[in-house]
Amino acid sequence: MSVIRTDEWLEDAYHDPLTICEKLVKHFEGASADEIYHHFKQHGMYHPLKKDKMVPDKAVWEIVQHDQEYLQEKWSGPDIPVYIFPSDITNKEIQTHFNGKSGLAFRDKLFLFISAKNTEEEIKAIFTHEYNHVCRLNNFEKCEEEYTLLDTIVLEGLAENAVRERLGEACTANWVSFYSDEELEKTLATYILPKKQILPQSREYQNILYGFRRYPKMLGYCTGYYLVKRYMEKNSLSSEDLLFVETSEIVGEN
Missing domain, CATH: 3.30.2010 (Zincin-like)
Known part of the structure; x- marks a missing residue:
């Protein structure tokens, strides 16, 4: 097409x-x-x-x-x-x-x-x-309406890491540097993992993903970028390699 x-x-x-x-x-x-x-x-x-x-x-x-x-x-x-x-x-x-x-x-x-x-x-x-x-x-049979918050966070993180890998960090979105790794570890445990299974139909899904209301700005995107980059570096993998890797594996829940 x-x-x-x-x-x-x-x-x-x-x-x-x-x-x-x-x-x-x-x-x-x-x-x-x-x-x-x-x-x-x-x-x-x-x-x-x-x-x-x-x-x-x-x-x-x-x-x-x-x-x-x-x-x-x-x-x-x-x-x-x-x-x-x-x-x-x-x-x-x-x-x-x-x-x-x-x-x-x-x-x-x-x-x-x-x-x-x-x-x-x-x-x-x-x-x-x-x-x-x-x-x-x-690459996955799951329909888009069934993507959990954690699935989407990893989806966004993988996509922006692909930008970094292909075009350099200077071409990534400004939100990739909003928080330190230590801050993201805390927000992951505090805000995301307790609600990791919520679906797009939930209002909290968008609030956490974009950092609306009481949540830190661009929380979901920033956390996803961090999780994917951490996994890539730990396992010496490219973003292309991760296109087939399950969310739970990237987050480290297995």
Whole structure:
């Protein structure tokens, strides 16, 4: 399937994202265009500005196409459609913690939300992160709705370690350095392990993962990055090797 030329969709319907999401209904059984757009906005998709079109340069589609071909071969990954849209420049979380870029990965499709300011290295970083998710999701039979908090924490940690391994630590998200190893060991024991089995339907799942309400910022992401990096270093393994390794093994629960 490769990278879908959504730049052409944006030329025709930038100011009407519901029309754009109508083209995606076939990929989400039982969901309307309005429901899809609402979900995407929660994960960083743009809402149209009144005057100017804030869209990425057309070169972004070429960069991602090249990267998909490279990583698909390197990781023996699936050939899935990739959709690129502008990110929400008014979303403070996306701008602060992800530098204006985000993504949404499924077993059979991938969505990137990119800002006009993102560099080629940043685009490669977000695609590496999200496509790593796709590969891991395809390596296990468990459906996405059954991924526990601990499964998702490891999923996120593995993806960002893949970015570090491929592009260098300078290209990782700023949240990887929020806490020391000692702090993360404490938060793992205090906040995460007691609720490791909760599912996405639980409000606490998102609160812990992103560090909302009383939890430390980006708690789940930071802990996952730490756990995966620790496992990689201890066992002299690459992020590619870990695509098939169970969550419990990486966390050290066996």
